[in-house]
Amino acid sequence: MDALSGQRVSGRLISGLDAIEALRSSDLIPVTTVADEFSRWPGDIPQLLKLQGSEHRRHRRAVAHPFGPARIRVWDPMLRHMFHSGMSAMGRPNHPIELSNELVWPYIEGAFATFVGIPDPANRQHMVELGRMSLDPGISLSRRRLAALRLYRATRDLVTASADGGEVQIRDAVIPTLIKSGRDLSDVIGVAMTMLSGGATLTVSGILSCLVAAGRRPSQRASVDELLLECPVVDTVERRVTKGTHIGQRYLQTGEMVSVSLMPQEHTKGLPFGAGPHTCLGASWVRAVAGVFVEEITSNFEINVTNVEERVDPPIGRGLIAVTALLHPSRM
Numbered sequence: 001m002d003a004l005s006g007q008r009v010s011g012r013l014i015s016g017l018d019a020i021e022a023l024r025s026s027d028l029i030p031v032t033t034v035a036d037e038f039s040r041w042p043g044d045i046p047q048l049l050k051l052q053g054s055e056h057r058r059h060r061r062a063v064a065h066p067f068g069p070a071r072i073r074v075w076d077p078m079l080r081h082m083f084h085s086g087m088s089a090m091g092r093p094n095h096p097i098e099l100s101n102e103l104v105w106p107y108i109e110g111a112f113a114t115f116v117g118i119p120d121p122a123n124r125q126h127m128v129e130l131g132r133m134s135l136d137p138g139i140s141l142s143r144r145r146l147a148a149l150r151l152y153r154a155t156r157d158l159v160t161a162s163a164d165g166g167e168v169q170i171r172d173a174v175i176p177t178l179i180k181s182g183r184d185l186s187d188v189i190g191v192a193m194t195m196l197s198g199g200a201t202l203t204v205s206g207i208l209s210c211l212v213a214a215g216r217r218p219s220q221r222a223s224v225d226e227l228l229l230e231c232p233v234v235d236t237v238e239r240r241v242t243k244g245t246h247i248g249q250r251y252l253q254t255g256e257m258v259s260v261s262l263m264p265q266e267h268t269k270g271l272p273f274g275a276g277p278h279t280c281l282g283a284s285w286v287r288a289v290a291g292v293f294v295e296e297i298t299s300n301f302e303i304n305v306t307n308v309e310e311r312v313d314p315p316i317g318r319g320l321i322a323v324t325a326l327l328h329p330s331r332m
């Protein structure tokens with residue numbers, strides 16, 4: 001299959017790619033392949049990035065159901081509720097606050113746990129712990145894996161109990177939806193784990209990026225996609241060339257790795273969530289979660305960012321870990 005068939009290695013071209021292999025899938029979604037239990041997950045969605053062609057389509061179809069835009073819309077009231085309870089708990093700050101710890105993580109913790117179908121405070125705690133560990137380069141891989149394993153076990157017990165008892169806690173949540181569609185339990189747990197750890201962490205980073213970008217353009221509204229392109233979380237994806245091909249003057253050899261930019265290029269708008277068969281499965285969810293947060297914050301406050309800390313190394317690539325800002329009430 002011709003993996004690189006366009007004329008330029010840029011954002012748009014990626015929509016024509018298919019038989020591809022991502023190099024650093026672990027950069028996008030940190031989880032854990034070492035412990036035996038993890039390596040046995042057949043449908044674990046981080047693996048999607050490594051699959052190709054019909055095998056990839058089959059796996060993706062199996063887990064994509066709860067992530068479609070129409071299904072995501074039902075979560076809107078819950079997201080607004082989560083946002084407002086977080087804001088009222090915080091009061092009206094008149095001093096710089098660290099947005100990640102004080103606002104974004106508490107919101108994401110509740111939102112992701114509810115969306116996945118695990119509204120259990122103990123598991124939220126595991127998720128937050130794991131998410132923070134993933135962002136801290138000083139913490140060893142083995143400690144991260146241990147934390148992931150604890151969350152996996154807690155999640156597995158909960159899913160098993162819910163499946164055995166036939167009780168669906170939240171009708172539209174990911175776990176009940178996948179259980180109802182007859183998915184293997186280990187697939188369901190794989191999806192839940194990805195969402196709760198890597199997905200949540202990536203989204204926190206995404207929301208922080210959106211807030212920094214929104215702070216640069218007070219009173220101008222922008223979509224989550226536009227904000228993410230101004231302050232990107234994932235700016236390139238890596239591909240293996242599966243069939244030698246010319247891109248402009250350059251010949252790309254079979255087996256060679258190329259980095260494809262997702263940032264705006266000449267004649268392209270940029271693709272913060274990628275495009276084509278491997279386009280981000282969580283994109284609708286991220287747009288909803290980040291959209292509610294950014295819309296609510298920017299319609300109530302002007303954001304004056306005073307400090308930004310960037311994550312510098314793997315496991316999940318670049319992104320922001322902390323943003324300190326002064327929130328000036330704009331019409332309250």
Ligand code: HEM
Nearest residue numbers: 022045048049199202206233234237273274278280281282
């Ligand atoms: C700001 C947050 C996020 C950004 C910017 C982002 C970006 C991306 C990008 C650019 C890709 C394409 C990678 C490639 O083509 O090689 C991707 C793939 C993927 N993303 Fe996300 N993502 C985010 C959050 C999430 C979340 C919350 C989930 C949880 C469900 C998720 C699940 C996935 C999966 C499963 C894939 C692989 C899809 C496949 O190979 O078929 N992402 N993401």
